[in-house]
Amino acid sequence: MDVWIYFTLLAATMQAVRTAGQKQLSGKLNSMATTGVRYFFALPFAWAYLWWMLDFRQVVVPELNNDFLQYALIACVMQIWGTACLVAAFRYRNFAVATSLAKTEAIQVAIVGALVFGATLSGLGWFSVVIGVVGVFLVSKVRFNLRDILADSQGLIGMGYGLAAGLGLAITTLLIRESSLALNTDLMVSAAVTLVFMITVQSLISLIYVYLQDKSQLSLMLKHWRLCLFVGITSVLGSIGWFTGASYQNAAYVKALGQVEFFITLALTYRVFKETITVKEYLGMFLIVLSVVILLLWS
Numbered sequence: 001m002d003v004w005i006y007f008t009l010l011a012a013t014m015q016a017v018r019t020a021g022q023k024q025l026s027g028k029l030n031s032m033a034t035t036g037v038r039y040f041f042a043l044p045f046a047w048a049y050l051w052w053m054l055d056f057r058q059v060v061v062p063e064l065n066n067d068f069l070q071y072a073l074i075a076c077v078m079q080i081w082g083t084a085c086l087v088a089a090f091r092y093r094n095f096a097v098a099t100s101l102a103k104t105e106a107i108q109v110a111i112v113g114a115l116v117f118g119a120t121l122s123g124l125g126w127f128s129v130v131i132g133v134v135g136v137f138l139v140s141k142v143r144f145n146l147r148d149i150l151a152d153s154q155g156l157i158g159m160g161y162g163l164a165a166g167l168g169l170a171i172t173t174l175l176i177r178e179s180s181l182a183l184n185t186d187l188m189v190s191a192a193v194t195l196v197f198m199i200t201v202q203s204l205i206s207l208i209y210v211y212l213q214d215k216s217q218l219s220l221m222l223k224h225w226r227l228c229l230f231v232g233i234t235s236v237l238g239s240i241g242w243f244t245g246a247s248y249q250n251a252a253y254v255k256a257l258g259q260v261e262f263f264i265t266l267a268l269t270y271r272v273f274k275e276t277i278t279v280k281e282y283l284g285m286f287l288i289v290l291s292v293v294i295l296l297l298w299s
Helices: 003-025 031-040 043-057 066-089 095-116 123-139 146-150 153-182 187-214 216-223 225-248 251-258 260-273 279-297
Strands: none
Touching: 003 031, 003 225, 003 251, 003 260, 031 187, 031 216, 031 225, 043 187, 043 225, 066 153, 066 187, 095 123, 095 153, 095 251, 123 251, 123 279, 153 187, 153 225, 153 251, 187 216, 187 225, 216 225, 225 251, 251 260, 251 279, 260 279
């Protein structure tokens, strides 16, 4: 099995676990502080991982050339922008539809990658991405009533924010791959360097913003340090998976496989709460699994 598959499955699993931690944390911190925690508390572990990887792979720190800096800095901004659009979607009616549209990230990665970066997919590759996205919509239990949405200006704005969030995160993934490849070194190391660079920049941006917005949030982070540490560790493990997977493989394939996160989340939810799974949700899970099977065996 290719190395990118292992790392992508690690990323999807850790993202599902991290989300559960962030949901608990969101009741104790404001939205920006909760977002910042994934960077602040992940930073020391990201640096430790980089230095270990340099020693393990016997590679020196690569030069941060202009291409890398350009791609990585834009990726930092696009990830923050995508997250901000997602948060903004909550303010509008039909926010469930808006946030579900953010999950079109996988297909937006495929489209933008093909148009801008020449990262083309095979016919089966496109089919895999599309049915995976459809499966995610079915699992998320969102009802799309187009007539009601078009008649509601607030709903249209919310949809716009949802699609913008998916686009921002899609571009981030594509730029992470370009940043890593621009270093022209061992892919494990280049992924780690890209990860550390972005988390460092994002930690500084988030820290400044939280301090200026409400500095009391910083003391609350220390008060709830155990939960913050949990979010930080799961976040860095997930990021290691995403960054490494995207360095080795077309970003669209990585995001398509990464949709198993929703399958994992749903399975955990029903395991814990003993809820009944509907026929529609079974169909959604089947499509996600089928998408992954096509991706791994025939794309």
